[in-house]
Amino acid sequence: MPRRTDSSRRRTAAVASALAAGDEPGTTPSAASTDPIGALELLSDPFLQAPGESSVNVVWATEFAGASSVVLVGETVGALAEEQLDEAAAGELAGIAVFEAGSERFSRLVEDTASNIPADEKPAAGVAEREVWRHEAVVSGLTHGERVPYRVVSFDGAPGTEATELAASGTFSLSPAPKAGDDQRILITSDHRAMSNTAANLEMASETFGDIDAVFLAGDLVNQPDRASEWFDDSRGGAFFPVLQGNASRASTHGEAYRGAEILQNAPIHPAIGNHEVQGRIDGATSISGSFNAPVPTAVAEAEYEKVAATVNTSGDPAVRAAWIEDNSFSSTTYEEMFTLPESASGGERYYAVTVGDVRLISLYSTRIWRGETAQADPAARTGISRYQETPAVLGTPLAQGHGEFIFEPIDDGSAQLEWLEGELASDDFQDARFRVVMMHEGAQTMGGNVMPHFTDPVRTEETNVDGSLAGIRYDYPATENHLLNDLGPMLEEAGVDLVQQAHNHIWNRFQSENGVNYLETSNMGNTYRVFHELSGNSRGVPPLPWDASNYLAQGNPGGLEPIMPTGAAPVNAQGVKTPFVQSNDHAVFTLLDTGSNEVISYIYDVRTPDVPPVELDRFSLGREAVEPTPTPTPTPTATPEPTPTPTATPTPTATPTPTATPTASPTPTPTTSPAPTPGAAAVTLSASSVVAGGSVSITGTGFGATDEVSAVLHSTPKLLGTKTAINGTVRMTVTIPAGTPVGMHRIELRGATTGSTASAELMVTAAAVPGAPGGSLASTGVDAASAAPALAGVLGALLLRAGALIWRSGRRSRA
Numbered sequence: 123m124p125r126r127t128d129s130s131r132r133r134t135a136a137v138a139s140a141l142a143a144g145d146e147p148g149t150t151p152s153a154a155s156t157d158p159i160g161a162l163e164l165l166s167d168p169f170l171q172a173p174g175e176s177s178v179n180v181v182w183a184t185e186f187a188g189a190s191s192v193v194l195v196g197e198t199v200g201a202l203a204e205e206q207l208d209e210a211a212a213g214e215l216a217g218i219a220v221f222e223a224g225s226e227r228f229s230r231l232v233e234d235t236a237s238n239i240p241a242d243e244k245p246a247a248g249v250a251e252r253e254v255w256r257h258e259a260v261v262s263g264l265t266h267g268e269r270v271p272y273r274v275v276s277f278d279g280a281p282g283t284e285a286t287e288l289a290a291s292g293t294f295s296l297s298p299a300p301k302a303g304d305d306q307r308i309l310i311t312s313d314h315r316a317m318s319n320t321a322a323n324l325e326m327a328s329e330t331f332g333d334i335d336a337v338f339l340a341g342d343l344v345n346q347p348d349r350a351s352e353w354f355d356d357s358r359g360g361a362f363f364p365v366l367q368g369n370a371s372r373a374s375t376h377g378e379a380y381r382g383a384e385i386l387q388n389a390p391i392h393p394a395i396g397n398h399e400v401q402g403r404i405d406g407a408t409s410i411s412g413s414f415n416a417p418v419p420t421a422v423a424e425a426e427y428e429k430v431a432a433t434v435n436t437s438g439d440p441a442v443r444a445a446w447i448e449d450n451s452f453s454s455t456t457y458e459e460m461f462t463l464p465e466s467a468s469g470g471e472r473y474y475a476v477t478v479g480d481v482r483l484i485s486l487y488s489t490r491i492w493r494g495e496t497a498q499a500d501p502a503a504r505t506g507i508s509r510y511q512e513t514p515a516v517l518g519t520p521l522a523q524g525h526g527e528f529i530f531e532p533i534d535d536g537s538a539q540l541e542w543l544e545g546e547l548a549s550d551d552f553q554d555a556r557f558r559v560v561m562m563h564e565g566a567q568t569m570g571g572n573v574m575p576h577f578t579d580p581v582r583t584e585e586t587n588v589d590g591s592l593a594g595i596r597y598d599y600p601a602t603e604n605h606l607l608n609d610l611g612p613m614l615e616e617a618g619v620d621l622v623q624q625a626h627n628h629i630w631n632r633f634q635s636e637n638g639v640n641y642l643e644t645s646n647m648g649n650t651y652r653v654f655h656e657l658s659g660n661s662r663g664v665p666p667l668p669w670d671a672s673n674y675l676a677q678g679n680p681g682g683l684e685p686i687m688p689t690g691a692a693p694v695n696a697q698g699v700k701t702p703f704v705q706s707n708d709h710a711v712f713t714l715l716d717t718g719s720n721e722v723i724s725y726i727y728d729v730r731t732p733d734v735p736p737v738e739l740d741r742f743s744l745g746r747e748a749v750e751p752t753p754t755p756t757p758t759p760t761a762t763p764e765p766t767p768t769p770t771a772t773p774t775p776t777a778t779p780t781p782t783a784t785p786t787a788s789p790t791p792t793p794t795t796s797p798a799p800t801p802g803a804a805a806v807t808l809s810a811s812s813v814v815a816g817g818s819v820s821i822t823g824t825g826f827g828a829t830d831e832v833s834a835v836l837h838s839t840p841k842l843l844g845t846k847t848a849i850n851g852t853v854r855m856t857v858t859i860p861a862g863t864p865v866g867m868h869r870i871e872l873r874g875a876t877t878g879s880t881a882s883a884e885l886m887v888t889a890a891a892v893p894g895a896p897g898g899s900l901a902s903t904g905v906d907a908a909s910a911a912p913a914l915a916g917v918l919g920a921l922l923l924r925a926g927a928l929i930w931r932s933g934r935r936s937r938a
Contacts, residue, residue: 159204160275162186162289165254165354167367168193168274169386171462173299177262178390179462180223180296183354184255184276184289191223191257191276199273200293207275207290223259223274230401230456231350234410238357248408252350258462264298269388272296294387300335300479302556303748305718305846307331308478309385312340312563312625312645315398316352316360319648319729321372321380323710324365326727326736328383331714332829332847336389336478337366338715340625340645341396341489341563346414347456348401366391374729375648375707391461394485395472396563396625397492399457400530403521405449417452417491419528422520426450450521452491452530466546468538472531475546480717480748482555484546487531487539488562488606489626492572493524497665501585501594509575510665512595526580526597534579534605540613547617557717557745560614561623566606567641567681569703570627571651574662574674575599577606601673607681615639620745621715621722627651630704630711630724632740633683640744641683644724646704646711653705654678655685657695660705690738691726704739711739718846719854720745735828738850748856804881806872812886816861823853823872823881830874836860837869837882848874863887 158164165183172179180193192211194202196218202210210218233239234249257276264270273293279286300306309327314320328334344352344362353362360372365382373379393399402417427434427446435442448455454472463485464474473487496508504511507524516522533539552558564577580597587593602608614622615637625645631653633641652660654677661676679685685702692700693709704711704726713724722744727736809820826832832853834843843857853872864887871882 158289158291160207160288160290162276162278162287164274164276164289164291166363167291167369167387168272168294169363169367170296170388170390171258172464173297173390175266176264176298177260178264178296178298179258179260180221180272180274181256181258181462182274182276182291184257185253186276186278187225187227187255188257188276188278189286191225191259191274193221193223193259193261193272193274195219195221195261195270195272195296197271199271202273204288204290207288208277208286211275211277219261219263221259221261223257225255225257226459228254228256228350228456228459230348230404230453230459231353232348232410233350236409236411237349237351239351239355240357249404249410249413254350254354256459261296264296266298266301267304269295269297291387294384296388299477302480304479305716306335306479306481307333307847308481308715308717309334309337310340310623310642310644310713310715310722311337312396312623313342313628313647314339314362314365315342315345315647315649316356316358316362316365316372317628317647317649318360318373318375318707319646319710321360321365321370321382322374322378322727322729323647323712324383324385325368325380326710326725327712327714328368328385330712330725330736330828330850332849334383334385334389334714337385337391338483338559338561338623339391339393340561340623341394342398342625342645343393343396343457345398346401346410347399347454348404348413349410353460374710374732376729376732378729378732392463392476392478392483392485392561393457393461394561394563395454395457395487395489395530397489397530399454400489400491401453401456402491403450403452405446416522416524417528417530418450418521418523419525420447420451422523422525423447423451426521454530466542468542469531473539473542475549475551477551477555480556480745481715482552482558484543484552484560486533486543486560486562486610488533488564488577488610489531490527490529490564490577491524493527495663495665497663497669499666499668501596504594509580509599510597510669514594517592517595523595526582527575527599528580529577529605533610535609540609543610543613547613547619552617556748557715558618558620559623559715560619560621563624564606564626565622565624565641565643566604566611567622567633567679567683568624568627568629568643569631569653569655569658569677569679569685570629570643571654571660571662572626573680576601576604576673576680578603596669598669599673600670601675601680604680611681627653629653630726630739631702632686632688632742633679633681634686635683640722640742641681642713642722644711644713646706646709648707648710648729650705650707653701653703655701655703657699657701658703658705659696686742688724688740689742690724690740692739693726712736714849715744716849716854717745718856720747721854723849725850736850804872804874804879806870806881806883808870808883808885811884812888813859814888815859815863815865818856818858819870819885820856821854821870821872823848824851825881826851826853826872826874826879827877830876830879832872832874835871835873836863837871843870859885859887865889 168180168182213220231252231254232249233252273291275290277288364370366386368381368384370382371379402413404413407413458471463471464476466474475484493509496506497510498504504513509527512523576599583596585594619639622641624643628645628650630644630646654660654662664671664674687702695701708730710727715722724740725736726739804825807822813819826848830848833845846853846855868885869882873880
């Protein structure tokens, strides 16, 4: 296919590179490239994969093989002009590290006449291969906690010659894997599929949450996985990578266009397989859609292969056999080629486990083919293949039959997947994690339409005529055989899973079991498959006799749990009654797992009123609190601030000599809030009115800018305790009071770098015993005010610079 040359590929993509790389406070950030450059064009911006202790993989795509492709890393990469990139790639520029990429062509990407690409690039008929190349480099030598600028370059032609042409990305930033204790903001999402509100969803998520550190995507990334344009350049403006890289232009259901958000260039994605990552039988297919909707169980394809093996594989080559069976059953090959994921021994990349900071994520392969609901009792009158029936025309042709809603990967008792999962749930990596998350496309706890029929192997009934000949085939799904409820569910409950992230219905609903397992589906992207609850006004179809109606649930959650009412702005139904769900094509719901605050937070955005900011839909706690390192033994648990008179025995000139000089040493809770904030003003609340030196206190600040970078400073001797980005004006953090803090009343101040808003609360610091000190002498004060002020000013200056970058990034939002 010819290379695209339309100007829409000139993407806007940049970061404040030197700042992200950790420049010293007060220095000028190096210049950043705001656009891709070069005579050629990249098919996608780079995206990050497989972060390691000191490395991360960078992946991108082109429509040409290229003579070479590289990742350039260094603080000055954003300032390189086109003519300098060749020199940098050759390793001739100081301060620029070069990492060579391996390149492979995707084996199954195609287009057809239904593809949303320019007419002159479509095949005249049938399905045609599309040449797309994947480039991947491992960037190594990285330091934990540091972000460094990078860009990618692909050369077509011999490097160093006049004939060389290139395509180079804008400048982004990368870092290695987070460690335990690193606060992570993880986007919880699914069911993108180029839906009308997906770009709006991601754009507003980025504006509301600020920087996103990782993405957990529970399946249905695209519609038909072998169609290249759905990943890269669908002309409707909402292909998979553009919406997650801020390069989209997709109209919402309201009609206003959104760009999505610049996420994957700077943060890794961890996906799961949904039913739309599985391409069906391609042998003999004349359209991508026809292939997608015609998967065949592997066992059926294997049986049919044996009938033709002597003809199609005369040499008995195992590779030929495997290819024939895949081409005549189904495949997740394109998905597996697209991403670099951890591998399980039995499932490869199809199901896996990975650690993301304090989170242990298990990604399961839990899905099946979706088919329509047609159910006709008379076998001779059946007019369509569905989840319940075959048509008379295909009864003698197994490869043409639908075989019901069959499961792609077994997930029942005795399956390889559950045997692997049993070991993973018992592992130290899982059990020791602060957050234990299982991600799967289809889940059992939901009120969506796609939860029916029950998740089980279709029970095939062959109906016969009076003469014994085959008259029809129908399928049942016994409620007693639901694999997700009967086999998987008890394992997750017993293992102490914190969150089951599920998808598939394009709705929002949440449940919690008696064991504390949270089940969350947050997949409302603009094409809802509706909720089936007494407040929804919807009922699922139940097939007639001869099907057993008791196996099918018209309303409610087959998992048995009751939905939880959102803690925030709950929607209302047509009668004005609040509902514990979202089913809407006029709204986008997006969700964040914030490990710093131990919370999962969902927001809802009405695309009909684009100038009205998103509002909080729901918030709940998750996981276990971080265990603060304790270099000294645990201080004595004296909650009341009544230290012994021993402080007078250590004449410290800079500290308050006696705690009794503080006028309010009694445990009065009122000092924990700032005095009488005016409406809309910043305010701060502490989790306790007193704390031992060396102990921790949780802080909640409100009234700051939507994505304000908020610093917490201990006074009167200024000590920076920590910084965090606000979410919709609210910030939560847990800080440690330095062990050397003098006994007495102190003040914690929060300051927003963007808005300048401040708020403070008083905190009584009590004594911590010092091992080996006579009489339990108190620790010394630490740094005096004169020496601390310049360092604090420098840190705050860096925060202000970073806030400027955040303002610039949020200002990139534009609509066509």
